[in-house]
Structure formats: structure tokens, C-alpha cells
Amino acid sequence: MSYQKQSQLFRRGVAKLFTPPPDLTVAEWSSEYRYLSNESSALAGRYDLSRTPHCELPMTLLSPKNPCKRVLLPWSSQIAKTTVAENFIGYIMHQDPAPVLVVQPNVEPMGKAFSTDRLAPMIRDTPALTDLVKDSDKRNSGNTIGRKTFPGGFIAIAGANSPAGLASRPIRYLVCDELNRWESTKEGNSLLLARKRLARFPNSKELTVSSRTYDGIGIDAEVFGAIDDDGERGDGADQIYYWSLACLKCGEYQYPEFKHLKFTDRDVETITYECESCGNLHGLDQEDEIKRTGKYILKHDEGVEIVALFANTLGTLICEWRESVQAFLSAQGDPDKLQVVVNTDFNETWKDLEGDGIQGNELYEKRETYAQDVPEGAQVLTFGADIQADRIECEVVGWSEDEESWSIDYQIFDGDTSSTKNHVWDDFKEYLTTEFKGKDRNYTLSAGVIDAGYLPSVVHSFVKSLNRRYVWAGIGRAGKRPIVESKELRQLRLRKSRSKKKKSEIIGTDEAKTVLYSRLKLKQNESGITPGYCHFPIDPKYDPEHFEQLTAERVVRKLIQGQTTLKWVLNHAGQRNEPLDCRVYSHAALRLMSPKWGRLSGAVKQTPEAPIAKTITRRGSPLRKKRPSGFVNSW
Numbered sequence: 001m002s003y004q005k006q007s008q009l010f011r012r013g014v015a016k017l018f019t020p021p022p023d024l025t026v027a028e029w030s031s032e033y034r035y036l037s038n039e040s041s042a043l044a045g046r047y048d049l050s051r052t053p054h055c056e057l058p059m060t061l062l063s064p065k066n067p068c069k070r071v072l073l074p075w076s077s078q079i080a081k082t083t084v085a086e087n088f089i090g091y092i093m094h095q096d097p098a099p100v101l102v103v104q105p106n107v108e109p110m111g112k113a114f115s116t117d118r119l120a121p122m123i124r125d126t127p128a129l130t131d132l133v134k135d136s137d138k139r140n141s142g143n144t145i146g147r148k149t150f151p152g153g154f155i156a157i158a159g160a161n162s163p164a165g166l167a168s169r170p171i172r173y174l175v176c177d178e179l180n181r182w183e184s185t186k187e188g189n190s191l192l193l194a195r196k197r198l199a200r201f202p203n204s205k206e207l208t209v210s211s212r213t214y215d216g217i218g219i220d221a222e223v224f225g226a227i228d229d230d231g232e233r234g235d236g237a238d239q240i241y242y243w244s245l246a247c248l249k250c251g252e253y254q255y256p257e258f259k260h261l262k263f264t265d266r267d268v269e270t271i272t273y274e275c276e277s278c279g280n281l282h283g284l285d286q287e288d289e290i291k292r293t294g295k296y297i298l299k300h301d302e303g304v305e306i307v308a309l310f311a312n313t314l315g316t317l318i319c320e321w322r323e324s325v326q327a328f329l330s331a332q333g334d335p336d337k338l339q340v341v342v343n344t345d346f347n348e349t350w351k352d353l354e355g356d357g358i359q360g361n362e363l364y365e366k367r368e369t370y371a372q373d374v375p376e377g378a379q380v381l382t383f384g385a386d387i388q389a390d391r392i393e394c395e396v397v398g399w400s401e402d403e404e405s406w407s408i409d410y411q412i413f414d415g416d417t418s419s420t421k422n423h424v425w426d427d428f429k430e431y432l433t434t435e436f437k438g439k440d441r442n443y444t445l446s447a448g449v450i451d452a453g454y455l456p457s458v459v460h461s462f463v464k465s466l467n468r469r470y471v472w473a474g475i476g477r478a479g480k481r482p483i484v485e486s487k488e489l490r491q492l493r494l495r496k497s498r499s500k501k502k503k504s505e506i507i508g509t510d511e512a513k514t515v516l517y518s519r520l521k522l523k524q525n526e527s528g529i530t531p532g533y534c535h536f537p538i539d540p541k542y543d544p545e546h547f548e549q550l551t552a553e554r555v556v557r558k559l560i561q562g563q564t565t566l567k568w569v570l571n572h573a574g575q576r577n578e579p580l581d582c583r584v585y586s587h588a589a590l591r592l593m594s595p596k597w598g599r600l601s602g603a604v605k606q607t608p609e610a611p612i613a614k615t616i617t618r619r620g621s622p623l624r625k626k627r628p629s630g631f632v633n634s635w
């Protein structure tokens with residue numbers, strides 16, 4: 001900033017910039033003034049730093065007198081990272097008032113939840129803060145769920161998914177929560193947009209916290225540098241610390257990782273923690289003692305402005321090894337759940353994404369003979385349909401409660417799809433009433449998703465003509481988003497939408513493919529029940545070409561708008577991948593329907609909203625034919 005500009009700012013009365021910063025650190029303030037609330041903490045009452053000593057250094061770095069500008073906390077869930085953010089905000093309100101921007105993954109429900117479940121109780125229960133914020137119930141108080149004002153500053157709460165909320169007045173303090181859950185937006189990199197607002201304050205600070213997901217993504221890119229298309233890394237943090245424990249025998253400090261925990265026969269009472277240096281085993285009776293040795297070990301030191309600190313449940317006093325191992329054991333066989341444990345408990349990145357994907361021929365070899373159309377174990381049938389100009393492709397999949405799946409049937413209906421009057425839609429409609437033979441009863445299709453990305457109005461009118469509660473038009477969207485929206489988000493979107501026109505369901509295709517591909521790698525348990533396992537029948541429709549197309553894609557890292565982004569791409573340009581799309585929509589249908597499994601497994605095995613089925617038998621003959629070559633893979 002030029003001298004002239006600086007003096008201009010000064011004359012405008014931005015005197016706050018130049019008042020000396022308080023001596024008190026955020027850590028000291030928290031011990032002195034902060035009270036934790038019942039609704040957000042198991043440790044309600046006066047804040048006690050001795051229970052969470054791993055929070056002290058980050059809070060010292062966040063203090064105005066510390067030269068650090070950006071604190072990055074890639075932390076497990078449940079180890080008080082939100083408390084650190086709250087303490088930082090409380091400190092600003094009380095000691096160093098200035099404008100604060102808090103960015104949550106979305107305004108609703110997460111921004112709202114942060115405001116009402118965390119911020120409001122902190123202000124209510126921390127006497128030093130209570131009087132600073134006028135009663136938010138009163139009109140004209142300047143306080144809403146998205147904004148709290150206090151003398152000398154305000155807290156604005158924005159959603160990373162609506163960049164409009166990120167680009168307005170300058171702020172001095174930025175708090176970014178759950179960075180790895182920020183969804184991609186068309187408008188640009190939300191983190192960079194938010195950071196731009198700090199530029200006017202030379203004494204600005206940023207706190208970014210998140211659980212980890214994949215190497216090079218989100219908070220990992222901030223700590224270790226973003227990865228570009230050639231695999232090269234950009235700049236990361238200046239300093240990197242690890243919350244480490246000292247071996248009670250040899251005294252060596254190490255960052256605790258899941259590999260250090262040993263146990264036998266799935267018995268959590270046998271857990272020991274092994275020192276990687278001398279091999280000493282620490283039993284559960286020594287857990288508290290070894291955790292009390294915890295301290296930050298500096299592993300990378302190139303400056304002081306951007307500081308990252310790692311900590312996880314395995315090294316913190318407020319968590320138990322038993323719980324972490326239990327979570328790991330319960331997630332066995334389900335890559336979906338296991339990833340959550342690895343990311344949010346152990347604070348490690350999920351490696352399963354690496355490699356060349358899956359070989360179609362291996363899946364072909366794994367095909368099985370089904371005793372009947374619908375094997376035992378499958379309780380609900382869903383379908384997923386992909387619409388092309390000259391045909392409809394559809395797969396029927398059977399599911400168990402833990403999402404073990406059985407491919408049941410794959411059909412291709414030829415014909416011009418551009419109008420519902422065309423015969424191809426009649427053929428498809430008739431097919432959707434097929435009964436499939438099970439061991440004790442026949443099954444009809446319970447739910448389905450039809451791709452509406454290519455011919456939205458045709459698909460919507462077809463779906464309407466079916467008049468079935470559990471059949472949806474779906475639009476696949478890439479980027480960071482769940483397979484289907486949460487109930488809350490879905491209702492919110494529908495409420496907000498003014499148009500009476502029926503909306504398509506948004507299907508998170510990247511997430512669905514990630515889940516599917518990790519499940520395709522599973523090996524079947526000896527017990528015969530393998531959550532998530534995908535079964536395929538020995539059936540001419542499931543030919544080598546089917547599996548070639550099912551495994552047609554892989555994940556690559558791409559640098560987009562300065563952010564490393566995971567992107568699904570075709571292995572070979574122009575390759576067909578309809579079986580993959582059908583499979584994704586079939587899975588989305590199951591998630592959207594969210595069956596009441598308890599009822600299904602009871603004596604009355606009724607499929608909800610089953611249409612009156614015409615008794616037609618399943619088509620036996622393979623309809624797959626050779627694909628037109630050179631067909632542009634554009635939808």
C-alpha cells in the first residue's frame with residue numbers, strides 16, 4: 001500500500017488499524033473468560049485448556065501480536081476444532097473488535113447451525129460477550145442469524161456455495177470451516193474470493209479448519225501445496241507441526257497414526273500402541289499417561305506467516321483409542337464408511353483413489369450364477385436409465401440394507417427418444433412393470449432415476465406419465481457434492497424454487513462413481529455377506545463389453561482456478577460408459593427412496609408404491625448390439 005493511500009485511510013478514520021494490539025493471547029483469553037455451552041460441548045462450563053492442550057498453540061498463533069497470518073488446522077472431528085474457532089471469534093469481539101467473516105460450506109443448513117448452535121450459545125453463556133451483542137430477537141438490533149454486530153465490528157456468516165455472500169465489504173478476520181466440504185461453484189474459487197476481502201487490512205488473520213479427504217485436495221493443498229496437472233506441487237505452509245506423543249520407554253516423539261495401534265480378534269480390549277522406534281507396546285492402562293506427553297513437533301520450517309498444525313483423535317485426551325478402533329471395525333468392508341473413519345478419526349487422507357482404476361475383465365471373471373432372477377439378500381430393486389438420442393439403456397439392481405448389490409438385468413431399447421409419443425418410450429414403460437422372480441416371491445421395481453440431462457422436458461413428461469412416487473428425473477452434476485441431496489437441502493431448494501415446474505433431482509456423480517469404484521475392488525467375505533459388494537450374473541448381457549464400459553473412467557487431479565480438483569475422465573476419448581451412468585442413477589434411486597428396511601425384512605415383503613404389475617416375464621434375450629463406432633460421447 002502506498003504512503004498516500006495509507007494516510008488517506010488514516011484520515012478516513014480507520015483508526016482501529018493503528019491502535020496497539022492487546023497483549024492477551026487467544027489462549028489466555030479463553031482460559032480467563034470463555035464458558036462452553038451445554039448444547040455444543042461435553043465439557044460444558046468454564047473452558048479448561050488442560051483437557052485440550054493441543055488447542056493452545058493454534059490459539060497463540062491466532063493472537064494479534066503473533067506474526068502468523070494464516071492458521072491451518074487439518075484436524076479430526078471431535079477434537080475441538082470448532083471450539084478454537086469460537087474462542088478466536090469471542091476474543092475478537094471482546095479484545096480486538098473488527099469485521100469477521102465466517103464461511104461455512106453452505107448458508108443453510110451449516111451456516112445457520114453454526115450461528116444458532118455454536119455462536120449464539122457462546123454469546124449467551126460467556127458473560128464477557130453477552131452484553132456486547134444486542135438481543136437478536138428485537139427488531140433493528142442489527143442481528144440476524146447471518147450477522148451479529150458488536151461494538152467495533154460484526155460477524156458475517158456466508159456459504160462457500162454462494163460466492164455472492166463472499167464478495168462485499170473488507171474484513172480483517174476470516175474463519176473458514178470444513179474446507180473439504182466446500183462444493184465446487186461456477187463462480188470461482190470461494191477460498192480465494194474470501195481471502196480477497198482481507199487485503200485492505202495489513203493486520204488480517206485467517207483460520208481455516210477441516211477434516212482431510214484426499215491428498216492435494218482442500219486443506220491438504222493449503223498445507224502441502226496444490227498439485228497441478230503434471231503432478232507438481234505449488235507452495236504450501238511455512239511451518240508444519242504435528243501433535244505428537246513420547247514413547248514412555250525410549251522417549252521418542254511420534255505423530256500417532258492408526259498403524260501404531262495393534263489389536264487381536266476385533267477385540268478393543270487388546271489394543272496396544274506400538275512405538276515405531278523401540279517397539280515398546282503401551283496398553284490401554286497407559287493411554288492417558290502417553291497422551292499427557294503430547295506436544296507439537298515442528299517438521300517443516302520456512303517462515304512464520306502460514307502455519308499448519310496436525311492433530312487427530314489418537315493423540316488427544318478427549319478421545320479414546322477404543323472408540324477409534326471400534327469405528328474402524330464397524331466400517332470394515334464398507335469403503336464408504338471406512339473413508340469417513342480414516343478421514344475424520346485418524347485424520348489421514350484416503351488413498352483408495354490412486355492407481356489405474358479397475359480392470360473390466362477382472363469383474364467379468366467374478367460373475368456368478370444366480371439361483372433365480374433376484375438372489376437372496378437383495379430386498380429392493382431400483383433402476384437407473386440413461387437417455388441417448390437413439391436409445392434408452394437401463395439397469396436393474398437389487399440392494400440389501402448395507403448396500404451389497406446384485407446386478408439383475410440390463411436392457412437397451414432402440415428408437416428415437418425425442419418425443420414421448422415414440423414407441424421407445426412405450427417399450428421402456430412396459431419394461432418398468434416387469435416382475436422379477438425371487439426365491440419366495442416376485443419383485444417389482446421399487447424406485448428409479450432417469451437421466452434428464454439430455455432431454456429434460458421429454459423425461460419430465462415421461463416421469464409424470466408414470467405417476468409413481470419413487471421415480472425421479474435426475475441430472476448428474478460433477479464436483480464435490482453428495483450422491484443425493486440431504487432431505488434438508490432438498491426441501492430448501494424446492495421451497496426456494498418459485499417455478500411450479502417439476503425439478504430434477506441433483507445427482508452427485510463424482511461421489512457415486514467414487515463409491516462404486518471402491519466397492520468394485522472389494523473381495524467377498526467368507527461369511528457370504530459383504531456390505532457394498534457388487535455381484536454380477538453370468539448372463540450374456542453382462543459381457544466383456546459391459547464391464548469395459550462400466551470401468552471406462554478414472555480420477556485425475558486437475559488444477560482449476562488455482563485449486564486442485566478431482567475430475568473423472570474417460571480412459572479413452574470417445575469410449576462409451578452408459579453402464580456406469582445407469583449404475584450411478586440406480587444407486588441414487590436407492591438413496592432417494594431411502595427404504596424402510598425394517599419393514600422390508602419383516603414377514604410382509606411389500607415393495608412400496610408398487611405399480612399394478614402386468615404379469616410379463618423378464619426378457620431373456622440379450623439386446624445388446626454393437627455400438628455405432630465414432631459416436632461422439634457428448635452427454
Ligand SMILES: [Zn+2]
Nearest residue numbers: 247250275278
Ligand atoms: Zn520407544
